[in-house]
Amino acid sequence: MNKFQLYKLLRKNENLKERRHPMFEKNRFMKFLLIFMWLYYAAILLFMGVTMAMGMKGAYNGVAAHHVLDGWFPIVLLVDFWVRFIMQDTPVNQAKPYTLLPIRRSFLMHVYLLRSGFSLGNLYWGFMLVPFGLIAIAVPFGWITMIGWLLGWWLLCIANGFSYLFVRTLLTKHMAWLALPIVIHGAVIAAMFVPEHNWLDMPCTILLNAFANWKILYIIALAAVVALLYYANYLLQNALVYNEISKKEEVVVKNTAKMSYLNRYGCIGEYLKLEVRMRMRNKTVKMQFAMGLGIMLLFSVIMYFTNAYDGSFMKSFICLYNYIVLGMMTLIGIMCHEGNYIDGLMSRRESIYQLLRAKYYFNSFILIIPPVILMPLMIIGKMSVWMNLAYLFFTVGVLYPILFQLAVYNKDTLPLNQKLTGKQGNATQQIVSMVILFLPIGIEKLATLLLGDPWGYILLMCLGVIGIATHKMWLRNIYQRFMVRRYVNMEGFRASRNS
Amino acid sequence: MNIIIQNLRKNFGEKVAVNIDSFNIHSGEILGLVGNNGAGKSTLFRLILDLIKADEGSVHMADNTRDINVAETEEWKDWTGAYVDDSFLIDYLTPDEYFQFIARISGKNPEDLQQFLDKFQHFMADEIVGQKKLIRNLSAGNKQKVGIMAAMLLQPQILILDEPFNFLDPSSQSAIKHLLTKYNEETGATILVSSHNLQHTVDICPRIALLEHGVIIRDIDNKEGQAQAELEDYFQVTD
Numbered sequence: 001m002n003k004f005q006l007y008k009l010l011r012k013n014e015n016l017k018e019r020r021h022p023m024f025e026k027n028r029f030m031k032f033l034l035i036f037m038w039l040y041y042a043a044i045l046l047f048m049g050v051t052m053a054m055g056m057k058g059a060y061n062g063v064a065a066h067h068v069l070d071g072w073f074p075i076v077l078l079v080d081f082w083v084r085f086i087m088q089d090t091p092v093n094q095a096k097p098y099t100l101l102p103i104r105r106s107f108l109m110h111v112y113l114l115r116s117g118f119s120l121g122n123l124y125w126g127f128m129l130v131p132f133g134l135i136a137i138a139v140p141f142g143w144i145t146m147i148g149w150l151l152g153w154w155l156l157c158i159a160n161g162f163s164y165l166f167v168r169t170l171l172t173k174h175m176a177w178l179a180l181p182i183v184i185h186g187a188v189i190a191a192m193f194v195p196e197h198n199w200l201d202m203p204c205t206i207l208l209n210a211f212a213n214w215k216i217l218y219i220i221a222l223a224a225v226v227a228l229l230y231y232a233n234y235l236l237q238n239a240l241v242y243n244e245i246s247k248k249e250e251v252v253v254k255n256t257a258k259m260s261y262l263n264r265y266g267c268i269g270e271y272l273k274l275e276v277r278m279r280m281r282n283k284t285v286k287m288q289f290a291m292g293l294g295i296m297l298l299f300s301v302i303m304y305f306t307n308a309y310d311g312s313f314m315k316s317f318i319c320l321y322n323y324i325v326l327g328m329m330t331l332i333g334i335m336c337h338e339g340n341y342i343d344g345l346m347s348r349r350e351s352i353y354q355l356l357r358a359k360y361y362f363n364s365f366i367l368i369i370p371p372v373i374l375m376p377l378m379i380i381g382k383m384s385v386w387m388n389l390a391y392l393f394f395t396v397g398v399l400y401p402i403l404f405q406l407a408v409y410n411k412d413t414l415p416l417n418q419k420l421t422g423k424q425g426n427a428t429q430q431i432v433s434m435v436i437l438f439l440p441i442g443i444e445k446l447a448t449l450l451l452g453d454p455w456g457y458i459l460l461m462c463l464g465v466i467g468i469a470t471h472k473m474w475l476r477n478i479y480q481r482f483m484v485r486r487y488v489n490m491e492g493f494r495a496s497r498n499s
Numbered sequence: 500m501n502i503i504i505q506n507l508r509k510n511f512g513e514k515v516a517v518n519i520d521s522f523n524i525h526s527g528e529i530l531g532l533v534g535n536n537g538a539g540k541s542t543l544f545r546l547i548l549d550l551i552k553a554d555e556g557s558v559h560m561a562d563n564t565r566d567i568n569v570a571e572t573e574e575w576k577d578w579t580g581a582y583v584d585d586s587f588l589i590d591y592l593t594p595d596e597y598f599q600f601i602a603r604i605s606g607k608n609p610e611d612l613q614q615f616l617d618k619f620q621h622f623m624a625d626e627i628v629g630q631k632k633l634i635r636n637l638s639a640g641n642k643q644k645v646g647i648m649a650a651m652l653l654q655p656q657i658l659i660l661d662e663p664f665n666f667l668d669p670s671s672q673s674a675i676k677h678l679l680t681k682y683n684e685e686t687g688a689t690i691l692v693s694s695h696n697l698q699h700t701v702d703i704c705p706r707i708a709l710l711e712h713g714v715i716i717r718d719i720d721n722k723e724g725q726a727q728a729e730l731e732d733y734f735q736v737t738d
Contacts, residue, residue, distance in 0.1 A: 253593060253631050263603075270603045273596075274589065281591040281633065343550055344587035348604060349576040416591060417635070487552035497586065 006103065010111055014094065033430065045128035052128075053135035065136035066149060070208040071201035073153070074188045076125060077160045081181065084164040085291070087121065091237045092169055099241055109238050113230060116165060122157040129153050137212065145212045152211030155222045162229035169236055171287070178290050186301065193306040253281070271351075271358030278337060282416040285337065288329040293369070296322045300373050303382060310382070316441045319387050322370040323395040324436055327363045331403035332429050334359065335482075339413030339493030346490065353479040356407060360471060364396045390457035390464075391440065397467025398460075399436050401474050406432060408481045411492025500578065500656040500689050501526050502547060506556035509542055509713070516542040517713040519556075524691065526562060529683050531704030531721070532693040533730060539713035540693040541583060544661050547691070548581050560657065580655035582646035582663070590635035594627045594645045597634060601649050612652070619648055622674045639666040647675065651682065658682070658690045664699050672696075676703050697734065701727045709733060 001009075056065035091112030098108055129150060137146040163181075170177035191199040210218035259276065262269035279285050299318045303309045309318055330337075338345060338355065345351045371392070377383040409428050440460060448456030467474070482489065502524040509517040517539045524530050532540050545551045547558050549569045560567050560575045567575050581587070589597055602612040616628060626641055627648075634645055643666045650658060663679075664672045680703050683690050694700045700707060707726045709717040717733075719726040730736075 253633055267604050270600050274592075274600065277591060277596070341586055341589045343548075343583060344589060346550060347548055347576060347579070347581055347587065349573045351604065354604070490550060494586070 003107065006107070007111055010098070010108075011115070014115075042124070042127045045125065046131055049128035049131035050135065053132045056136060066132070066212070067205045067209065069132065069136075070205045071198055072192075073156065073204050073208065074192065074200055077156060078185050078188065080125065080157060080160050081164050081185070084121075084161065085168070088116065088119075088161070088164065088168070090165055090169050090172070091116065091233075092172070092241050095237075095241055105238060105241060106234075109234055109241070113162075113165075113233055113237070116161055117158050117226075117230065119161070122154065122161055125153065125157060126150070141212070144214070148214045149208060149212040151219070152208045152222070155219075155226055159222070159226050159229055162226065162233050165233050166229065166236060169233070169240055172240065172283075175283070175286055175290060178287075178294065182294055182298075186298070189298075189302060190305070193302065193308060267354050268358055268361070271354045272362060274355070275358050275362045278416070282337070284414065284416055285330065289326065292326045292329040295325055296370065296373050300377060304376055304380070313441065313445075315383060316387065316444060317437075319374065319383055320391050320395075320437070320440050322374055323367060323388075323391045324399055326366050326369065327395065327400060327403060328433065328436060331359075331363060331400070332406065332433060333410060333414050334404060334407045335410045335489070335493075336412055336414040337416050339411075339497060340416055342413075342490055342493045346486065350479075352407075352482055353476065356404065356475050356479055357472070360400060360404065360475060363400060367392060367396060384457075386454055386457040390444065390460035393464025393468070394440050394460040395464070397464030397469075397471075399440065401467050401471075402432060402436060402439075404475065404478055407478050408485060411489040412496040413493045501559075501561050502657065502689060502691075503559040503561055504547075504556070505559070507543075507546060507553055507558065508555040509539075509546060509551065509553055515539075515713045517546060517553075519543075519713070519715055522708070522715055522718075524689060526689055527683070527687040528706055529679065529690040529692065529704045531700035531707040532691060532710060533695070533697065533700055533707060534693075534710035535734075537712075538710040540710055541661050542713070543710070544581070544583055544659055544691070544693065547659060548579070548583070550583075575657075578653075578656040579659070580650035580653045580657070581659040582643075582650040583659070583661040585642055585646065587646055587649070588634050588642060590642075591633055593631060593633055594637070594641075595629065597645060597649060598628070598652060601652050605653050607652070615648075615652055619678070622648075622671060622678060624671070640668060640671065643667060644671065651678075654686065656686070656688050658688055660690075660692050662694055663692060664694055664696050672699060679703055697727070697730050697736065701730065 052069060053065060056068050091109055094112045095105070095108040099105065133146040133150055137149055167177060167181050170180070188200065192201075207218065207222075211222075259273045262272050265272065279289060299309070299321060303315075303318055309315065335342075345355065371388055374383055374388060378385055378388065406429060443463075444456040444460055446456075447459040451459070504519050504522040504524075506521070507517055507519045508515075532543065534540055542551065546553050547569065549558075553570070558569045560569060560579070565574075569575050589600070592600065598612060598616065599609075602609075602615075607615075616623075622644060627637070627644060634642060637645065643663070647660060647663055650660065658679075660679075663675055667675065676699060679690060679692070682688060692700065692704065701721060701724055704726075705720075705722045707719045707721050707730070708715045709719065709730070717729070719729055
């Protein structure tokens with residue numbers, strides 16, 4: 001078999017892997033939803049591209065429309081980078097099944113790196129850039145200029161993709177590497193929003209303008225950056241793939257705290273210990289928590305230093321988001337991690353009820369974090385204490401009960417200690433996420449409109465208190481409904497385990 | 500505690516996994532379940548443990564005072580211990596933590612747990628407790644030991660073990676045989692064990708059920724060890 005035939009075989013296997021994933025095989029709606037979402041976001045980008053091009057035409061006298069967009073390209077790359085966590089796998093993981101076969105490791109790495117470089121995903125922003133380019137560049141400046149400008153964007157997306165792969169692979173070594181993109185992106189955001197004028201505007205415009213004008217030195221320079229990132233990834237992935245196959249996790253557990261202070265809570269205390277240890281000892285769960293925390297910090301920092309989120313809706317949204325994000329990250333997939341040991345849990349009496357209670361208490365307890373992060377915003381008066389109290393109570397008493405309903409319906413096991421990518425939420429989870437993010441704001445705004453200022457918040461608090469007071473009742477109800485569906489759920493957990 | 504199986508049917512698509520008209524496992528019995536791969540041993544265990552839904556029929560656990568359909572209540576979980584595969588293990592715990600967890604949710608105090616662990620010292624061979632290793636980092640054999648011990652920790656009246664000799668070294672296989680027979684003698688518990696190891700099954704099980712395509716085709720009395728020849732003949736071990 002020559003290298004080209006081998007490449008075709010690897011590509012075929014990758015396609016089969018996606019097509020035969022158990023989640024897609026048994027869930028036609030999921031397939032439909034993914035295609036719908038893909039088209040939906042493509043349509044949004046298309047719309048943005050057209051409206052921006054039309055809007056900027058003539059709005060900035062003397063400045064080409066694309067220069068305005070170019071000044072913001074770091075934001076596009078930033079979004080692109082974080083979205084990749086949901087969509088893109090690392091070559092190390094992709095190559096793992098083949099590492100013990102008689103295929104050169106270097107060949108595998110090149111195949112998967114090239115596939116990710118030339119992936120159609122890197123062209124997705126084209127839905128926005130092509131219509132923009134056609135209207136704002138091709139018409140006034142000609143086709144050649146537009147193609148050069150698009151080439152610049154494409155190379156930037158590829159470079160961004162390789163940067164993501166680099167960070168994503170380092171994250172398998174240690175979670176602390178998450179600090180790298182957070183610091184860099186934080187600095188980028190600060191440079192764009194903290195000064196009166198966007199500091200990155202000029203260099204970004206110069207770079208993409210050089211592409212539009214086919215300045216060969218710039219093209220070579222950016223291509224060299226892409227090549228460098230490719231090579232750095234090649235070295236890193238090549239080194240780590242061996243670690244992956246001979247993976248020996250740190251076998252001596254450092255944190256064996258007995259948490260004896262939880263003993264006084266009896267059975268619930270034991271399930272609380274289980275919850276804490278699950279969060280501390282499993283990469284996937286730790287990563288979810290870190291991402292939630294990162295998003296909270298990012299939003300809060302932007303709000304603190306800029307006026308970007310000073311509107312009434314955005315204030316409410318950021319406040320709510322801070323309170324719900326940590327819970328949402330894990331509770332959307334409630335029971336999915338437990339799918340790994342569901343048979344053990346199900347062979348103990350009422351264990352699921354106790355587990356649900358422990359999860360509720362744990363997720364309520366971690367809500368001491370958001371007020372700490374939001375404190376500076378309360379101090380400078382950008383966010384009211386009323387608003388914080390309202391969303392705190394509403395989250396614990398209303399939004400958590402909504403999220404916990406998913407315990408009845410979730411039936412896909414999520415890996416505890418592997419990568420984050422590869423498993424998307426199902427339709428119910430997507431719908432619940434939307435409800436969680438917008439229902440409270442709707443209620444608050446409506447109540448404020450009808451009753452006056454603090455009453456919207458007071459209503460949210462009252463609803464929250466009712467939910468908290470009745471938590472044993474609704475958790476018992478969820479448990480009973482889970483038991484009615486137990487065979488379906490257990491079958492789903494078993495079928496999706498290790499997939 | 501008796502286990503009463505009535506008209507139990509389970510199909511996976513066209514394939515018959517379990518098809519048993521009537522079968523009783525008597526209180527205090529050690530029943531061995533043997534059969535080729537795909538005969539339905541694990542499925543039968545999962546049906547008894549209410550981990551999968553039967554297409555028809557029922558499994559009851561009964562004694563003089565109670566008669567419980569396992570699909571209708573969770574009461575039987577208080578006196579039933581089982582280990583079928585590693586989906587019974589919470590692998591991000593250390594064995595010490597896992598045993599403590601099981602002990603506490605089962606209402607055992609730390610002294611009970613320590614006494615229990617002392618009995619298993621030889622079986623654990625200094626490789627399980629006190630190691631500060633997560634269960635997922637243990638060898639397959641040691642994981643198997645943790646699962647078996649956790650099932651026995653409850654001191655169950657019904658103990659169900661699917662292929663307990665798998666992954667164990669010869670001395671541990673011998674130790675678990677000894678532990679199971681001793682446990683049965685001391686507590687009068689009903690024990691169900693499936694295995695591909697005919698010798699071990701014959702050694703510890705006075706009664707052996709032979710399963711083929713989900714049907715119990717032979718119910719063999721092995722009080723005097725007489726099942727060996729019949730099983731070897733069926734499995735064509737001597738050919």
